[in-house]
Amino acid sequence: MSYFELKEPPRREDRLKACIAHGASLGEVAGRRLGCCLPESERSFTQNSICLLLPALGTMNSIPNSVVLMHGGLGCGSSSHGGNAAVRGGNNQRWGIVKDGTWLSTGLTEADVISGGEPKLAEAILEADRRYQPAVIFVVASCVPGIIGDDVDGVVEQLQPEVSAKLLPVHCEGFKTKIWATAYDAVYHAIGRTLLPDGENKTPEKKAGKTVNLMNMSSMGRVDELELERLLKALGLKVNVFPVFADPNGMKRMAEADLSISTCPTHDDYMLNHLHEKYQVPFIIRHMPIGIENTGKWLADVAEFFGLGEQARALIAQEEAELAAALAPLKSMFAGKKAFSSAGEFRALSTAILLAELGFEVVGIRAFHHDEFADVEYEKLVRITGQDYPLNIANCQPFEEANLLRKLKPDVFLGHMNGNSTAAKLGIATHVIYNTGLHYVGYRGAYELARRLYRQLKNPRFNANLSRFASLPYQESWYSQNPFKYIETAGGDSE
Template structure:
């Protein structure tokens, strides 16, 4: 899998044959994927749309991770509008950094502000000036250069410039090639960030140097006994999520370290001193852990995401099995489930039989559906950003979803609006920012995940139930919105099949 000799990570549609256009039932999608449809010629690969309203951008998604890194200055080599979404993350990122280090700075970023003249003459001079200014003004451990679409199109030689500047600066300079136009699967952003981290941050720390030739087999066993675990976190996790997962693994005797989000450069060096890398979400982490396994022989676990009771049980057991701690894990799971059952009972009485539509990252929405079923609610539809092999184990925690409708679409709000009108759910669960049109239906809306509250583990299941109870009992704002606003699409669209514009590979 070694792609590190290349300038940038490959697109997900090439590396994983990920799909961004599918409409049908869960059963149809699973059968298609098990039939080898992630191959070059499979029916899930290369599907598209005759009409596309919006699409995600890997540049902005890369920034969601990069803005969390401590002791770093981010330089956006792009026009000024690219990365403007970072403004909305400033408060959260600063607060979360200071939860790890009270003296940590907030988000510091610069933009090279490329304009029409730079498109003709090149933006290399501005990039040089920005890097030298960042090093002199802020003296960060790291200067991260996120490369936008414009410099890639006009041919700025980013790597050569930064290699030359590295000899003139005290900071580590990290190029991140995350041009939005290079992929339709915005999750490629995670690979782009990890590509830069792997090439520039990951190295054995100095304390791992030995005077005498070490016994590597003995060292491996010592690290296994030490029970150190890296958990690969994501930018939309909260600190409460991390503390919940740390609590659960500490309870069975494991030590926990979180990377990459909110880490500092040396954290990546010492991340090699671990027995196991554990993924929260395969969509985020496979590129990173596969390379660490290949280069440093560190085992990894990619299975499910610890959202909901069954998924959390499975996640803990999979980790415990590696360390031979199954007995401790089963005792923990038994106690946690008994407590959770008592806690959820009042909410089941209120939420039971209500219909729910979920939209967002594919792993998250399917895992959240397990909470929905646990509360006695009915899942009537999914809309996933994309679809790849990492979603398959998550469906195992669900029951009777074979006939549930699933739309695979990165954004495409016109399809989502049609489906909501068709399925008429009682509750809508989606990422923050993806609910503006859906709110006009008068639906109670629960944010999917969120950096401000607990969503993972057993305590996260309770928190989701508590929040669902609150929004279902008090949805007057959205009801008033529905009474006083118009939907953005003509009525003729709502009379059509929501998947009208999806075309198969054969039609590409």
Template sequence: MQNFMGHEAVIRERRLGSLLTFEGSSPELIRLGDENPAGCCRDNSFNQCGDCSAQRAMLPLAQIRDAALVSHAPLGCSADFPWFNAQNRRGLKIKGMEPRNVQALSSNLRERDIVMGGGARLAEAVHEANRRFSPRAVFVAASCASGIIGDDMEEACATCEAAIGIPVVPVYCEGFKSMVWTTGFDAAYHGIVRRLVRPPARRRSDQINVFNFSNYRAFTPLLAKMGVTPRYFVHQASVDELATMSESAASTHICETLGTYVAAALEQVHGVPELRSPPPFGLLWTDRWLREIGRVTGREEEAERTVVAERARIAPELDAIRARLAGKTVYAFGGASFCHNMLAIAADLGLKIAGMMGYHHDMTFDNPHPEIVSIKNIHGRTGGFGGLAVCNKQPYQLVKLLMEARPDIVMSRHGSLPVNAVKLGIPTFFAGDANVIAGYDGLLNVGRRIVRILGQRNFVRNISSHASFPYTSWWMSEPDTFRFRKAASSCL
């Protein structure tokens, strides 16, 4: 059981029994989780690429708009800072604020610090961040180097905090610590809830927390019909806004992988309930989500009226889209639960599921609510499906999975892997910002775009005819896509 007020978040492999490799079907994966919720985080003996949980922790923390971030690491661990800048500028613009870069520094650990200890470098960087940015709080993100040399970040941050008079929050997100990089989200939220969120001075029955990436206000007009205001967290939030997360009536998110840790922390520490429904993707899950918000905010009638009115509003166009997509098959890949969310949309558009590849899979979630278990939700929505793979974002495996599934359309959440589908001549839908595909309008948005993409198949066929993969003919004809999976005896 996670102690949300302890020093750090327990890594996902241990806490949620996360998997990095699997091939089978939705009933098989559910059975595996039910029989062995502790999981077995097998890795591959060969990985083409990887990711780091420190980057996932720093991404949201760097975008808290009046805080500063110190990466307590060698300079190379700050390689994602330009990307954080781009995300922050976009997020501020969406919120109607002046775009600007993130307030982030590196402690720039050198060889000598690795031998002698990095405490002095850390203190210097925190004081410099305070001098340059005058922040309301400083987050200090750990790294492989600071973790390996055993720097006492707790003590160093407490000393800095006493000196500069603002919270200095240690975030334990050492890159080597977890094989599941989304552990970094948990580490960031853990630092926020542990050190910044205050006990509620009051409870606002008309506000809910929405944990998301972009702050695009897709939920605002929909929830306004019920008199509810979403508070978008945590990117571009202020330290004061973070402190009052505990006053909202409930928490929800755009993806279980992103948001269930912080939702559970707020529920268990401050009594803010996590919504007991899937997130609002597709028709049926948006209905359930609104009704659940109606239940927790005492607005059941408003929720029912909204569901009926919204369904009637979108019905003519949805019917037309479904007629165009009838008989087409879809393959989705993306972060674990977001794949399930994209498939919920696909199912409501009338697409048949050819398979999916999740970047990892969590056997359980932090709150023991059956309504939030995304694999069971999508299994129930679709009646079950095969071609389900869990693969740690490895292109060499994805190519073969797609060659086998041969779907009419691919849906992807992220921008890096879709090129592999296009090179195979498979039309590809890039979801990008999760907020714009949520709710009833998000469903139509996805449907319109897929219809348009399928009308341009020659475009990808043309690219495919000129493209090649860097893999040998041996690998392309190898029958076992998971050939490099380590033996079960190597489980963590």
């Protein structure tokens, strides 16, 4: 049975045996593959985490002509305020209009928790459809309705004939999973069940030419989309980008492509398997096009599918030669410098490979979770960077990160914009590992990241000065202990 026949997707702990708790050398993890940690592994002390609602909102708010209706407490979804700048910028870059995301809340109260929130949800759906007349309404189930048993899918099914908008129930009950990448499955699940063509195993009529789905589930900004479109169009391919900022009425074109191409396996496998199983659209999901080698492998795989291998090899050789010439004046700055990469699994690993290609010594990596798709990246890292430095699998946990950074003393730390403060307070130069307005992927991304790191390392005084006046909340004794002290295996033993 397809997962898409269910009302909600399974947890990644169950579907992919993904885990969030491990600490070891890179070589150990690469050798043991997914066996390096088990879904039941956990910490006896945990500092914080991220709710899966956060990444889900980043995608839902980007969909044009949509309303995101959050069914839950008033605070759920408040991160949409901070993410709205990316929504406005993304709409402007792709559609030429500056438009905010539209999000609402049912604002459940204590009385609703006792008596049930379904009437309030039904009223909110009708009002959202009347007031905004959107193409789609994402009806998002947060923790509270999951706890009290509100039948969100039942309300949606009952009201669909009464509204013009397509209603997409999205299950983001944060207490159900600690692998917040499950959020991507939740959004794809709603899109696949509602916005793709009906019919069991019915292959839609394919368009003439070589058309590819370039999957972008918040993996990159418009500037990176343009870089990958440039490379694919050089091979004569027609490119459609899904799902961020894609017209909801055109989502069905995902089922009409000749090939789907992942830009981040962590984000895309759930939908790509569905497109293949139901609509016979083949897919490629082996590499993330960050870094020189990875971009070449990514492009070569696509070209081989269409019988364009010779053309791709010539393109890759030309691009790599131009990039090498552009990087030559910068690389002397990176020689002998130590770097630490921290992000979602594939971005952290592929960025570490790029850092090594630029001449940095990679001394540590933190990945937010671990699953089978990263095995090939671990093997690349061992080959390119060695294997005797720590890999921390952690859904945040800044106390482990602080311990590692004090021991490793990197010259630069690359992490998400909300995750660089620990390194900054230790006086380490920091750079954001993902920003929708900056280049990261493809050959252009490799050069632009190198250029930014060159400028950062040329004058790292800001964080050095910051460390004189800012401090972390950990006792000095913690830094002398094993950073993975509180990680427990499935059998209960400490790492």
